[in-house]
Amino acid sequence: MILLQSPSRFLLQVLLNRVQNIDKGVELDCHSVEFDDVRYHIQVATRYPQFMQLSMSLPTPPPETVFFGGLPFGAIEAVKATYGLIAQILDPPKDGYNLTMKLNFAKLPLDEDEQYDLLIKVASLREVVLGAPLRVVLKHLASRTVAPDIDQLVALVHRPKESFFLVPEDDKVTVVFPMRFKDSVDTVLATSFLQEFVEARRSASLNNAPPCFWSPSPPPELEGAPSQALSANAGFFTFVISARHVEGRKLDRTVWSLLTFHAYVSYHVKGSRLKCISRAPKEGKKSGKHAKGRHQKTGKTTDLRASRTRAPTQFRSLVGRKVESIVFTSVEWSSAFIILKTNRYQFQGPDKIITKQVIMDIISYQSLQDKSQDAFAA
Template sequence: MILLQSHSRILIETLSNRVQNLDKAVELDYNWVEFGDIRYHVQVSAKNPNVLLLSVSLPVPPPETVFVGGLPYGAIEAIKSAYGSVVQILDPPRDGFNLTLKINLAKLPTDEERKQALLMKIASVREVVLGAPLSVVLKHLLSRTVAPGLDGLLALVHRPNESFFLFPQAERVTVVYPMRFSDSVDTTYAASFLQEFVETRRTAGLTSAPVCSWSPDPPPELKEASAEPLSANAGFVSFVIYPRHVEGGKLDRTVWNLSTFYAYVSYHVKCTEAFMHTRMRRRVEGMIQALDQAKPETEEKTKSPNNRSFKRLSIKEGRTNSKS
C-alpha cells in the first residue's frame, strides 16, 4: 500500500537547482497546483539571486475548522520552529495567497546533509502548515496534558470537504474521520476497504499500531459536531493515539499519516476500482475467445444451380469411373 510523500517534488527540484546555481543571476517565476487544492508560487529576482519568495495558497477551510488569520492554529510557531532564521514570514502575504515566505538561501547550512534535510523540510511546507494544529495537540500528549483552548472537539482540514476531528485528552487523542464519497461505487469499495483495514489491525504483527475502529454511525466523540460533517455515506473511522505513537522522533510521521489518511483511502479505492475494471475486461476477452474457438469449422463446398453440392472430379478420375 502506498503512503504519500510529504514534500512537493516540483518545489524540492526548484530549490535544489537554485542552490546549485547561486552564482548565476537568473529570474524565476513559477506557478503550479498540487492535489487540485494547494497553489504554489516561486519567485527569484536577478538583482538578489540568494533570496527566494515562496507563496502558498491553502484550501478553503470548512466552517467548523480552526483558522487564525488565514492560517491553521499554530502555523506561525511551527514555521519558525522548523526553519529558523533561514525563512522569514512576510506580512501581509502576496495577494491571493495565505502565506509568503522569504527564504535566504545564503543562510543554508554548509554541511551537505543538513542542507538537504532543511531543503526537504521547506519543500514539505504543506505538512508544516496544515499539520500545525495536530502537531500542537500531539506535543501536549507527550507531556500528558491538553493544549490550552484546544480541550474540546477540534476540526481540522487537509483538503476541501475532507475535514476530520480531534478529541484531545491528557492520556490519549482520538482522531475521527467522516468518510464521504460522491460516487456510489466508491462508497461501496471504501466501506469494504475500511472494514478490512480494521480487521488487519488486529493481526499479531500490528499490536503496537494505534487502535482503529470503523462504524456506519457517528462515534460518541462527534456528539457536539454539526450535522454537515455527520453526513458520511462510507462510515466513520477512529484512531486512538497514545504517547508511545509520537515519542522518539515519531511525531512528524504520525502527523503526516493522520493528515493524509483520507487521501490514502481515496487512492486505494480508485486503485481497487481500476483493478476490478481490468479483471472484468480480461474475463470478457476470455469469454469471447472461448466462443470463437467453439464455432464449427465449415468445409468449403461448391453449390450447383439447384443448390445441391457436388464434388469436382479430375479428368483421370472421370475416365476411370466411365470404364467401370
C-alpha cells in the same frame, strides 16, 4: 500499499535546482498543486537570485475550524521553529494565498547533508503548516497532558470545506474522519476498503498500531459537532492515538499519516477501480479457447470470455443500489446474483465459475481483501 511522502517532489526539485545554480540570474515564476487542494507559487527575480518567494494557499476551511490570520493555530510558530533564519514570513501574504515566505539561500548551512535536510523541510511546508495544530495536541499527549485553552472537540481542516476531529485527553487522542466521496463507485469501494483496514489491524503483526474503528453513523465522540460536518457517505473512521505512538520520531510519522489519511484511502480506491476496469478484458486473452458455460433453463451455451468484457458496464449501473438482491436478466448472467448487506458484497449462484471468475474479477473484490500495511505500525 503505499505511504505518501511528506516533501513535495516538485517543490524539492525546484529548490535543489535553484541552490545548484544560484549564480545564474534566471527568472522563475511557476505554480504547483499538491493533492488537489494546496497551491504553491514560486518566484525568483533575476536581480536577486539568492532569494526565493514561496507562497502557499490552503484548502478552504469549513465553518467549524478556527484560523488565526488565515492560518491554523500554531502555524506561525511552527514555521519559525522549523526554518529559522532561512525564511522570513511576509505580512500580508500575496493576494490569494494564506502564507508567503521569503527564502534566503545565502543563509543555508555549508554542510551539504544539513543543507539537503533543510530543503526537505521547506518542501514539506504542507505538513509544517496544516499539521501544526495536530502536532501541538500530540506533543502534549507525549507528556500525558492536554494542551491548555483547547476545546474538548477540535476541528482541523484537511480538505476543501472538510474537517476531521480530535478529542484530546491526557492518556489518548481520539481522531475521527468523516469519509466523503463524490462518486458512488468510489464510495462503495472506500467503504469496503475501510472495513478491511479495520480487519487487518486485528492481525498479530500490527499489535503496536493504533486501534481503529469504522462506523456508518457518527461515533459518540462527535456529539456536539455541527450537523453539516457529520454528513459522510462512506462512514466515519476513528483512530485512538496513545502516548507510545508519538514518542520521538514517531511523532512526525503519525502527524503526516493522519494529515493525509483521506488521500491515502482515495489513492487505493482509485487503484482498485482502475484494476476493475483493466483486468476484465485481459482475462479473456489468457487462453485461445473460449470458456463456456451452459444456461440452466435454455441450455444455451454462453461465451464467458465475452461476458467478462461486457460485465463492467452492467455492474457499474448497479453500484450503490441498496436492495436485497439484484437479478441479472441477460442470458450469461441469469444464474448469478449479488446480495448486498451493509455495503459488504457477498456472492451466490449455482454456477461457481460465473460467480467467482466473472463477478469477483470484475469488481476486483479480492484486491480489497489484501491486508493493509498500517501506517503507524512500530
